[in-house]
Amino acid sequence: GENVEQHPSTLSVQEGDSAVIKCTYSDSASNYFPWYKQELGKGPQLIIDIRSNVGEKKDQRIAVTLNKTAKHFSLHITETQPEDSAVYFCAALFNNNDMRFGAGTRLTVKP
């Protein structure tokens, strides 16, 4: 069935360094790929998304890249700050109504 795999499951970086999280998806028909940030005790919050007709999208320190041929997409966070510490989820939309999520990456930014 449709699935999304996310790596790594945990990531620890020094403040100011970059962080990269990678996801792969199974359905080549998927056309929408969002990223969510979840802080402790809260619901996931959309931070950036990309559609299949675009290869890269950037919003300040956050960027997402998409390789449709290889069926993978990545989240890049530059100049990381302690407040970037959270769990990050990638997702892919299947059949327009079925959003599948990766298992999550716990990012820790050490001051």
Place this chain on the structure above:
Amino acid sequence: NAGVTQTPKFQVLKTGQSMTLQCAQDMNHEYMSWYRQDPGMGLRLIHYSVGAGITDQGEVPNGYNVSRSTTEDFPLRLLSAAPSQTSVYFCASSYESSAGTNYGYTFGSGTRLTVV
């Protein structure tokens, strides 16, 4: 504008009990969905609705019922709670365009359910 509101925030049930998790949104979103979040498994779709009167099953629908009588509300019912349903439940909503394109989800703050 409250966004997506879920109640209760915490609940403990005994095996076999029933209950309803409430979800309401005030953004006039057509699309609403329920997810459960378990450690190491991300979020898994339980049920979703593309508009009032329309519901459909997601990845893990067994043991749950939903209905959508209004655009604003999308309650999730557990008919006979089991320990396997211990989880954190999130409701989400999204604007869906006339072309059937979903936009980013807005999530509620979650309901932590424990079944003993």
